[in-house]
Amino acid sequence: MSTIPTxxxxxxxxxxxxxxxxxxxxGGLDFSYRQLTAAAAQLAEDIVARQGRRPARVGVFVSRTAGTYVAYLAALRLGVTVVPLNTDFPPARHARIARTAGLDLLLHTAVDADLAEAVGTQTGTARMAAPDEHRGPTAPAGPPEEYRPDPDELAYIVFTSGSTGTPKGVPIRHRNVAHWLPYVLDYFEAGPDIRVSQTxxxxWDLSVWNVFLPWATGGALVVPERTELLAPSRHINDDGITHWFSTPSSIVTARMLDDLIPDTMPGLRWSCFGGEPLTLDKARAWRDAAPNSVIANVYGPTETTVTCLTYRAPADPLRWPRAALGALPLGPAYPTVECDLMDEEGRPADEGELLIRGPQRFDGYLDPADNVGRFTRWRGDRWRMEEGEPLTEEHWFRTGDRVRRTDNGYVFLGRMDNQVKVNGYRIETGEIEAVLRQHxxxxEAAVVPWQAEDGTVELAAFYVGDQAGQEDLEGFLAEQLPTYMIPPRLGWIERFPLNVNGKIDRHRLVEMALTMADV
Structure with a gap:
């Protein structure tokens, strides 16, 4: 392995x-490392033979088939940049991504053939199928030297939602991963005997943790069907899963389906959650079902290479701290990142927007226009960014997350953009959600702001739980919150809509709030 591995x-x-x-x-298939290497090597050779050259950037349609992972690995073997494409998105969105990323090949499996054809037709991008079956008994362990990329080259590009409606490309280099992965492997006790569920x-870049925690140590990656993830205990036990990493919303779903029965997941060693606040009641429910598991609250924007803060909860739940929003802390920073806090005036603070820099931090968005407002630099008296200023290692990435510095590292207080003004009052919607969860x-609860026809901002609250308790809940809020913080619209729903990353889809909740207003 080179000094800086790819x-x-x-x-x-x-x-x-x-x-x-x-x-x-x-997909019902098992691959040993020998077999998976052979399959990826054969596909890599087929790609070069078909294209007449090594492509530069390859889009991989990501289904839950073995062929998806063969394609992903084949692209990495060729030393090209991989761009994962979520098959839940429509062709038009993929076409925008293909053009923005400059894709010159689309890899797909049989189940995604129609989608790949539609995108290929719209963009003129070549496409190629990846087989699911085992191919070839042996293959060399490493890629040919002519395919070995420089560590400064891009390993993958993840596209996230943009505020303008256009997806934003987040490029991550091999060196970013090389600084992140060794610490993560040690912290989460990875080794040849682990089995990780692809949740x-x-x-979504959370999957890089799921894939390379086992693949970097000789462990196994297990890819269940989506339906198996709704009530995961059977999958976890049948497949011998040792490490689990998902959003906290998966706990809510499992609990609704009566799947979190105490002591039913004794084989789990690590239970990691991220992407949303991990509230104490959710963590306890999961801990009861997986009593031998370490509970970890994990944080990291895509722009800082998967994860950069982790709080490891004590084994005894009675010792768990109660942080803001009734959730566990985010924990301390990894040694490979620097963190600081900035107040609204750009000055240092113990509570404010979380800033991150260091070798895990990406070098800027694929479209430089997306960098505007997302970076800052210390100027001796405050943080600020000059227009047109080139990015350097000295610049800090602005996460948009409001946090507080504590003895347990950092505590999440909410998104900067979730802090709204209603009738002149500044309100953090996460605070209302925390009160709702106490009933x-x-x-689970979610509060979203929406704009009425007259331009005023109002709040709508949604909750999952006992529908019969809604009338009592309204009185409870009146006892716990000032009048201006009580959402005028409160609705019960059977389950929260989730986005493609498994988080609560707040855009959909805003649409539902508008529907409530019309009734």
Whole structure:
């Protein structure tokens, strides 16, 4: 392995050390490291033969089939930049991504053939199918030297939602991953005996944790069907899952389906949650079902390479601190990042917007126009950014998350853009959600601002739980909150709509609030 390994180097080293161990289970197929290496090598050769050259950037449609992971690995073996494409998105969105990223090849499996054809037709991008079956008995452990990328080259590009409606490309380099991965492997006790559940799609960067925690250490990646993730205990037990990483919303769903029965997941060693506040009641419900598991609250924007803060909860739930919003803390920063806090005036603070820099921080969005307002630099008296200023290692990424510095590291207080003004009062919607969760009728809650026809901002609250408790809940809010913080619209829903990353879809809730207003 080179001084700074590429993403494929991590896998190749495991394949060299553990050729016959299980590397992948997906779509009813098991691949050893030897078999997966062979399949990826054959597909890589087929790509070069078909294209007449090595492509520069490859889009991979990400289904839950073995072929998706063969395609992903083949692209990394060729040393090209991988762009995962979520198959839930319409062709028009993929076409925008393909043009923005400059894709010159689309890899797909049989289940995504029609989508790939539609995108290829719209963009003129070549496409190629990746087989699911085992191909070839042996293959070299590493890629040919002519395909080995420089560590400064891009490993992958993840596209996130943009405020303008256009997806934003987040490029991550091999060196970013190389600074992040060794610490993560040690912290989460990764090794050849681990089995990690692929709870997310490859199009979300959380999946990099799921994939390379096992692939960098000789462990196994298990890709369940989406339906298995709704009530995961059977999957976790049948597949011998040791490490789990998902959004806290998965706990709500599992609890609704009566799947979190105490002591039903004794084999889990690590239970990690991120993307949303991990409230104490959710963490306790999961801990009861997985009593031998470490509960970890994990934080990290895509722009800082997957994760950068983690709070490891004490084994005894009675010792868990109660942080803001009734949630566990975010924890301290990894040694590979620097963190600081900035108030609204750009000055240092103990409570404010979280700023991050260091070797895990990306070098800016694919479209430089998206960098505006997302970076800052210390000027001796405050943080500020000059117009047109080029990005350097000295610049801090503005996360948009409001946090507080405490003895337990950092505590999440809410999104900067979730702080709204209603009738002149500044309100943090997360504070209202925390109060709602204290009521016995509420399993989970979400509060969203919406704009009335007269231009005024109002609040709407939604909750999952006991519908019969709604009338009592309204009185409860009146006892706990000042009048200006009580949402005038409160609605029960059977379950929250989720976006493609498994988080509560707040845009959909705003649409539902508008519907409530019309009734």
């Amino acid at each position: 993403l494929y180097d991590w896998f190749a080293e495991s394949a060299r050390r553990h050729p016959d161990r299980l590397a992948l289970r997906a 997310s799609d490859l199009a 016995d009728a509420v399993d």
